[in-house]
Amino acid sequence: MKYQQFNEEIIQLIGGKENIQAVVHCMTRLRFTLKDRSLAQTDAMKAMDGVIDVVSNNVSYQIIIGTHVSEVHAELITMLGLSNQTTNEETVEEKKHPLKAMLDLVxxxxxxxxxxxxxxxxxxxxxxxxxxxxxxxxxxxxxxxxxxxxxxxxxxxxxxxxxxxxxxxxxxxxxxxxxxxxxxxxxxxxxxxxxxxxxxxxxxxxxxxxxxxxxxxxxxxxxxxxxxxxxxxxxxxxxxxxxxxxxxxxxxxxxxxxxxxxxxxxxxxFFELLHNTFGSWIVLTLYAAFQPFLIMLGAGNFMMPLALNFVNKMGYDPIFLAAATISDIAVSGAMLGYFLKAKNSEQKQLFGTVSFSAIMGVTEPAIYGVFVKYRKPFIAVMIGGGIGGLFAGLMNVKTYSIVWGLMGLPSYAENQDFANLTFMIISVVIAFVAAAVAAYLLGIPSEKKETASVKEEVAQPNKVKNSLKKIPLYSVAAGELIPLAEVKDQAFSTGALGKGIGILPTSNEVVSPVDGEVMVVFPTKHAIGLKTKEGVEVLIHIGIDTVELDGQHFDTIVTAGDQVTAGQLLATVDFEGVKAAGYDPTIIVVITNTVDYLDVIPSPSGALTSEAECLTIML
Incomplete structure (x- = not known):
């Protein structure tokens, strides 16, 4: 038994055989129904070799293993003396904490x-x-x-x-x-x-x-x-x-x-009390400094109801919209700093593009395409956004309309309040310049490695010049591309199962993103694994927790062992039926062997056709 020692350790840390009521698996994880959750030693389990993460929620106790989970599960149920259960969990309605459910809804x-x-x-x-x-x-x-x-x-x-x-x-x-x-x-x-x-x-x-x-x-x-x-x-x-x-x-x-x-x-x-007691400048400063983290966590829209409430009650927002604009401009400044620092033409193009996008109020391409990878721009925005937000807060800048980004600056002069406009312009200039300088001085972490690689190639002209090969992955469905961090499944959104993207589908067809072989089609038809001739392992996970549907609304066209080409139909899915059943229809595409490659780069968020490129793998 290949995984006997691994499973023995899991059984011990989960509270013994007698604590396991049932265990099933989906594409990447073991899902336990335990008699007593308190007996499970979660932290010790997370530290085990071979365990990616452990997630405990009201549905089940989940140990995330990877795409080889079926092999682990087969041995585990033998060791437990349980019958070979189906991959479906018992139908249990997920119950979120009321506060979290409310925030998600808003x-x-x-x-x-x-x-x-x-x-x-x-x-x-x-x-x-x-x-x-x-x-x-x-x-x-x-x-x-x-x-x-x-x-x-x-x-x-x-x-x-x-x-x-x-x-x-x-x-x-x-x-x-x-x-x-x-x-x-x-x-x-x-x-x-x-x-x-x-x-x-x-x-x-x-x-x-x-x-x-x-x-x-x-x-x-x-x-x-x-x-x-x-x-x-x-x-x-x-x-x-x-x-x-x-x-x-x-x-x-x-x-x-x-x-x-x-x-x-x-x-x-509450915010009036905060303003009168401490000053709204504190909240404005902190929000301008930390907004990229909130966006990365999918909480970027939480400020909108608060801003709307301010405008309705007071006629202006004294905190959030100005802070959002200042933070966006700081993101743009940080990307300009990287643009000036970069020597690689491809990097310059990337930094320049996301810098322009951010200054227009759309920061997701910068945050998910650059910040998450290089990390230091977060520090630059905290510096630039924080200083700019502090100035705006001390000057009592007011946002009279629900708008943010560079194009919204003229609205700060509403009611002939030209001083307000002047202070806001100064705030965004401070944020932009401070973030750009900070990013330039902090530098690009991977730049030295890339320079060394270029020097090595120049020194060895006989070396194959195209050793840095790119493999494009095309979209598996028409729809809207969203960053993986926004996917509402912790195992995927954290990148624990590999880098990738999410797609909000607008059609019922799921197609192959590559030329390759179908390695696995999950029995419940909600997940398909592919492998290209270069060895790229692609997992297409259709919907979140849709394993519970037991194949309902799914019609898979291919079977394991089939050879497919990019754009070939893999499955048809009744996504309206999936949503009506209460499940998130987001299609998740990840490269499960991400660590084998130099990088996996997602395309910017936005509308997708099934022929559009959504991921680039750097060999």
Whole structure:
């Protein structure tokens, strides 16, 4: 038995055979159902040779082994005297901590809404610039029409929020939007003296708000499931929509509306207290310095509800939006420092590209493409962003519109507040220059090695010049590429199983990213392993925790041993069915033998076709 000693150690550290109720495996990990979790010595297990990581959650106790886990599992169940179980775990609904579940929901809800918010914010900046320069008058019809876009986005924000979060909360998007539209209608929004069923309703302004509609949509999702359970199927089409609306509206007006407004007021009170006691400059400085870490952890959107609440209550945001802009500019400065320091033309192109992207307010390519690899730029941004944020905080810089990045700077002069604009410009200049200087002085960690490699090649002209060969991997599906760090699975997002990317699919076809051989097709059809002639091992993991679906919604076209070419169909997946079953449909593509190569470089985030290059492997 090849893994006997390894399995004996696992059994001992997990609390002995008697503590193991069941053990199954998926593509990369052993999943234990334990009688007593407290008996498991997690830290000792993490230190074992052959164990990548240990994850304990409400579903199971998971020991991440790698793609050879099936061999380990086969020997383990023999040693335990258990029957050869299927790869599926018992169907257990994952229960998150309420606070984490709420933060995840807010972050996921805000992501699609950011697009119209950015458009309205930038428009506000341009309108401020036009009025400052005299191109437009604030009373002109053109100004009024264009400004109506900005006003409409924020007035009807509850409708956008309802559309964004409805599916995540098992509610009908159309009914959620109808409820939100009702709340912002002239009959209800900020109207005094309303009552329902003889109960007096408090006067509430639902326009520009976001918390009441999130709570209302959550309730709508619960009510929808309840009605589907008890209303006969032949009546559901007619009865459910009207019952949902006539129940959700009063409950929202009586309960969720006031609760949402109180939460918003509470947040405003907390930060006002912080401002009056310590000064908001502390929070602004820290956020400007550490925002790249939050983005890397997938928490970059957590500040958006807070900023929206500030703008709604105070007319401006004194902390987060200015800090976000200063941090983005510092990221751009750090990349400029690396651009000036680099001698390699490919590096210069990379640093220059991500520097321009960051100065326009999109820092993910820099953070995931450069910061994670070189690490020292984090220090440069902490220096530049921190100093710039400190200056902005001490000068009480205010952000009047929901906008960030260089293009949003004119909005800081709204209400003819030119001093505010001046201080903000000084802040971003400080952040940019300080981060650029810091990055230049800190240097590029791998530069010396690359220089030595070039010198060696010059000294040995007979050496094969193309020893640094690149292998491109093409996308496995049409959709949106996201950094691996944003994937909601710890084993993959930490890079423990290799470098790679995530894809949010927009089509139901999964194709091969390379020419090679199919090494394994998992029995539940949710994972496929490929190997190229160069030895690159590619794992395509379709969805997160979809092993629990036991192959439902998956139709695999290939089998182990098949030869495939790039672009060849591997599987078709009903992703809507996967989402309806409550699972994340993100496709994860990782190079499981990453350590065998010089580097694995992901392409920048954004839209993908199935023919687009998504990873580059440096041999």
């Amino acid at each position: 972050s996921e809800t805000m992501t699609p809404v950011i697009e119209p918010i950015i458009a309205s914010g930038l428009l506000a900046g341009f309108l401020s610039l036009f009025t400052m320069t005299g191109i437009l008058s604030a009373e002109s019809p053109t100004y009024i029409l264009l400004n109506s876009i900005r006003e409409a986005v924020f007035f009807f924000l509850p409708i956008l929020i309802a559309m964004s979060c409805a599916k995540r909360l098992n509610a009908s998007p159309y009914l959620a939007v109808a409820l939100a539209a009702t709340l912002v209608s002239s009959s209800i929004n900020d109207v005094a003296g309303l009552s329902i069923f003889g109960i007096h309703l408090p006067q509430m302004a639902y326009a520009n708000s976001f918390i009441p509609i999130i709570l209302a949509t959550w309730f709508m999702g619960k009510l929808t499931l309840l009605l589907k359970k008890y209303i006969p199927k032949f009546l559901q089409y007619f009865l459910n929509p009207v019952l949902i609306m006539v129940i959700c509206l009063p409950v929202t007006l009586l309960i969720f509306g006031p609760i949402g407004i109180w939460i918003g007021d509470g947040l405003g009170w």
